[in-house]
Structure formats: structure tokens, C-alpha cells
Amino acid sequence: MEQTIIVTGGAGYIGSHTVVELQNSGYQVAIIDDLSNSNLKMLGQIEKITGKRPVFFEFDLCDFQRLDQCLAELKNPVAIIHFAAKKAVGESVEKPLLYYRTNIQSLLNLLELMPKYGIPNFVFSSSCTVYGQPEQLPVNEQTPFQPAASPYGNTKQVCEEILLDTARAQADLQVISLRYFNPVGAHDTALIGELPTGVPNNLVPFITQTAAGIRKELKVFGSDYNTPDGTAIRDYIHIVDLAQAHVVALERLLANANEKSYEFFNLGTGKGSSVLEVVNAFESATRVPLNYRIVERRPGDVEQIYADTTLANQVLGWKAQRGLEDMMRTAWKWQTEGAGKLL
Ligand code: UFG
Numbered sequence: 001m002e003q004t005i006i007v008t009g010g011a012g013y014i015g016s017h018t019v020v021e022l023q024n025s026g027y028q029v030a031i032i033d034d035l036s037n038s039n040l041k042m043l044g045q046i047e048k049i050t051g052k053r054p055v056f057f058e059f060d061l062c063d064f065q066r067l068d069q070c071l072a073e074l075k076n077p078v079a080i081i082h083f084a085a086k087k088a089v090g091e092s093v094e095k096p097l098l099y100y101r102t103n104i105q106s107l108l109n110l111l112e113l114m115p116k117y118g119i120p121n122f123v124f125s126s127s128c129t130v131y132g133q134p135e136q137l138p139v140n141e142q143t144p145f146q147p148a149a150s151p152y153g154n155t156k157q158v159c160e161e162i163l164l165d166t167a168r169a170q171a172d173l174q175v176i177s178l179r180y181f182n183p184v185g186a187h188d189t190a191l192i193g194e195l196p197t198g199v200p201n202n203l204v205p206f207i208t209q210t211a212a213g214i215r216k217e218l219k220v221f222g223s224d225y226n227t228p229d230g231t232a233i234r235d236y237i238h239i240v241d242l243a244q245a246h247v248v249a250l251e252r253l254l255a256n257a258n259e260k261s262y263e264f265f266n267l268g269t270g271k272g273s274s275v276l277e278v279v280n281a282f283e284s285a286t287r288v289p290l291n292y293r294i295v296e297r298r299p300g301d302v303e304q305i306y307a308d309t310t311l312a313n314q315v316l317g318w319k320a321q322r323g324l325e326d327m328m329r330t331a332w333k334w335q336t337e338g339a340g341k342l343l
Contacts, residue, residue, distance in 0.1 A: 002028040004074060005250065006119075008061060008106070009083030010054065011038035013194040014125065014183055016046060017243035018081060020192065023050040025247050030055040030074055032067075033084060037197060041342050045191045061106035064113075071117045079121035079250055080110060085155070088201060089129075089300065092152035103155035104162070111166050114173065121253040123246060126160055126177040126264065128235070129153040133302040137272075138235075140308035141179075141264055149300050160264065167262035174261055176249045181235035181268030181307050183242050185327035186334035193334030194239075195342060203278060204236075204327070208335035211288045218290060220275050222297030225304070231275035231294075233304035235268035238322035238330070242267055248318045268307030269320040278324065285328040 005022055009015040010031030015038075019029050023046070031043070031054050040058075047053040055074075059066045061084055071077070085103045086092065092099040107124075114122070130153065131139050132146025148154035160177050167175045184204040186193030199215075200206045210218045223230040245267050252258055273281070279290055313319050 002026060003254070004028045004030055004077040006030050006032060006074065006077045006080045007054075007083065008032045008080065008110070009038070009085065011035060011040065011042040012083060014180070014239065014242060015083040016042045016192045017187060017239045018083070018246045019046055019054055020049050020187065021240075021243045021247050023052050023054070028055075030057065030077065032057045032059065032061060032070060034058060034060040039195055039342055042192060045342070048191050049187065049189055061109055062102060064109045067109050068113055071113055071119075077117070077119050079123065079253060080114070080119060081123040081246055081250065082107065082110060083125045085125065087152065089150045089152050090201065092150050092155075096151035099151045099155055104158060107159050107162060111162070115170065120172050120174055121250070122163070122173065122175045123249050123253070124159065124163055124175060124177040126179045127153070127156045128179050128181045128266070128268070128305055128307065130157050130160060130179060131305065134305065137304060138270060138306050138308040139266065141266060141311050149302070164262045174253050174258055175263070176253060176258065177262075177264040178245060178249060179264060179266050180242060181237050181266070181305070183239050184236050185238045185240070185322070185330040186338065187240060188330055190330070190333045190338035193331070193338050195339060203275065204331050207279065207282050207290060208331050210292070211282070211286070211290055211332065212335050216291070218279070218292040219295045220279070220292055221295060221301060223294045224297070227274055227304055229274050229276050232301055233272040233274050233306060235270070235272055235306035236278065236324060236327055237268050237320055238327045241320040241322055245312065245316065245318050248316045252316060265312040265316060266307040266309055267312060268309055270307055270309040272304060272306035273324055278328075281324040282328040282332070285325040286332045288332070
């Protein structure tokens with residue numbers, strides 16, 4: 001019989017790609033999503049790719065009673081993959097309480113109810129934001145946390161601490177946190193991808209919307225960083241590689257192959273790319289010229305960060321396969337063939 005996996009935030013960007021990989025690997029998926037930053041049409045899109053529509057519950061995970069009721073309805077789920085969260089850095093500075101309540105309360109509610117329903121396994125969406133601007137690059141998992149640069153970043157640090165303490169205290173809870181670097185790109189079918197609401201904050205959706213004529217120009221934030229071309233460096237990872245890592249992490253927990261009750265892994269490619277390198281990769285992958293202008297640095301941005309991925313490579317046996325051009329090609333295909341039809 002197929003095992004059931006609960007995916008919170010499963011209609012969102014990373015969630016939807018992970019649901020596809022889970023269903024393609026033979027798991028039954030139940031999504032919980034409040035649709036606050038996602039679209040119900042994603043379910044139909046997932047069905048087009050996998051031939052199967054995931055079970056769906058629409059509610060806010062901060063509603064403890066509703067969550068309790070939902071878990072009672074599901075038949076012996078074996079794991080939860082928890083994506084649902086607020087994720088806009090700037091908004092978190094303006095509305096810190098919204099971020100603390102949403103991101104922390106939802107985690108507490110899940111953790112409190114897991115023992116009641118005998119759910120032992122938990123995979124958590126963390127972020128490289130927990131490292132701040134690290135003193136040494138690349139960052140490995142032993143690199144200490146720096147003070148968080150935003151309430152959003154702080155929620156990821158606090159959630160990881162809550163998970164560590166809870167996994168230590170409860171013998172039947174096994175947790176893996178995955179620290180994402182910069183997820184970009186879309187599914188090759190262009191049936192699912194990122195759907196930013198309003199003006200995108202992130203680089204790649206801004207690039208594709210500019211190339212499509214929705215935005216006038218891309219502003220490159222800062223060219224006076226201490227990097228080879230002066231623009232900031234990040235470790236961009238293809239969304240499908242990232243989604244597949246969740247299946248691998250889940251299977252490690254299901255096989256009881258984890259060495260500790262709380263483990264954490266960096267998910268990146270190990271390669272840093274500057275903003276201008278991303279712009280060039282976009283132009284060369286798509287042959288579409290991009291209108292851009294260099295402006296002031298964006299407050300709160302770190303100069304550079306990229307992952308040491310040795311631990312995920314060796315322990316999970318997972319390695320990102322797709323390069324920057326593939327990320328740009330699929331992001332553009334999604335922009336031109338997919339996103340418009342869903343908005
Ligand atoms: N950038 C531009 N112009 C834009 C948008 C971004 O030049 O219009 C630059 C940024 O300054 C940065 C790089 O492109 O140097 C990447 O910016 P993103 O906003 O795409 O990504 P961030 O690295 O700032 O943020 C990501 C996630 C956050 C997470 C953070 C952790 O989106 O959720 O990594 O570092 F907190």
C-alpha cells in the first residue's frame with residue numbers, strides 16, 4: 001500500500017515541485033495549504049504531470065483544532081514535509097509578529113499533534129539565511145549561525161532550534177532540516193513554477209518578467225562588492241534538484257538510516273554565481289536580451305554565500321545535476337508558456 005506523506009505548503013513553488021517528485025516516486029500526498037501565497041490551479045497542474053491529483057485541505061496551520069481534525073481524517077501518514085511559511089524578507093521587517101506567529105505557531109502545532117497521530121518523521125524547509133554573512137566560504141553545516149538579518153531569518157533559526165530540542169526530547173521524532181540556497185527555475189514541462197504575487201523580490205522572476213516586458217528593467221543591486229565583477233554572489237539551485245533532495249531525505253528517515261534524531265543539510269550546487277553571471281546565463285540560454293541597470297546595494301543583502309555540499313553528497317547520496325543555463329531556460333519557458341495561464 002502507498003505511504004501517505006503530508007506536504008504543508010504543497011501548492012507553493014517548492015512544495016508543488018516536491019509533490020510531483022513524491023508522486024512520481026510512488027507516495028500518496030496530502031497537501032495542507034491556506035492558499036495565501038499559492039494557487040489552487042497548481043493541483044490540476046500536478047495532476048497533468050503525474051496523472052494523480054493530491055488530496056487537498058485548505059486551512060491555516062495556526063488553527064490547531066482544524067489541524068487536529070485533518071490529521072484524524074488521514075490514514076496513518078508516515079511523514080510531514082513542512083514548507084508552509086511566510087518567506088518575504090522585507091515584509092518580515094515591517095510585520096515581524098505576522099512572521100513569528102505564522103512560522104513558529106504552525107511548527108508548534110504540527111509538533112504537538114504528531115505524537116497523537118503517531119507520525120514519526122519530519123522534513124523542514126530551512127534556509128541558508130541561518131548563516132547570515134559567514135566568515136568563511138563555502139559554508140558547511142558546522143559554520144556557526146550569525147545573528148539573523150531579518151525577522152524572517154530569525155524564524156528559520158528559531159524553528160531549527162525548536163526542532164533540535166524537540167527531537168532530543170522525544171525518542172519517536174526524527175527530523176531533517178534542509179537549508180536551501182537560492183532555488184530557481186521551473187519544471188521542464190512548464191506546467192508548474194514560481195508564481196510571485198505582485199512585483200517579484202527575487203532575482204530570477206524579476207529577470208523573466210523584465211525579458212517578457214512586464215517590468216521595464218532589472219535593477220542590479222550593487223556593483224561595488226568585493227567579488228570578481230563587483231556584484232553579489234549566491235548559490236542558485238534548480239528547483240527540481242531541490243525537490244528531489246526532499247524525497248531522498250524522506251527515504252533516509254523512512255529507512256531509519258539517519259544517524260541522529262536531528263540532522264541538517266545544505267542544499268546548493270556548491271558553485272557561486274554573481275548577479276551579472278546570472279544575467280549572462282539568461283541571455284545565452286534564451287537568446288533574449290535583458291534590459292538592466294546597476295543601482296545602489298539593497299539593504300540587508302549579504303555580499304556572497306555559497307554552499308559546501310559535501311555532507312548532502314556523501315550522507316544523502318544527493319548531488320544537484322542541473323546548471324545555471326538549465327535554470328534560466330526552464331524559468332523562461334515557465335514565464336512564456338506557463339505562468340500567464342495560471343494568473
Ligand atoms: N537582485 C538584484 N536585483 C533584483 C533582485 C535581486 O540585483 O531585482 C540580487 C540581490 O541583490 C542578490 C541576488 O540578486 O544579490 C539574489 O537575490 P534574491 O532576492 O533572489 O535572493 P536572496 O539571496 O536575497 O534571498 C534568498 C531567499 C530568501 C532567503 C535568502 C537567504 O529569497 O528567502 O536567500 O540569503 F532568506
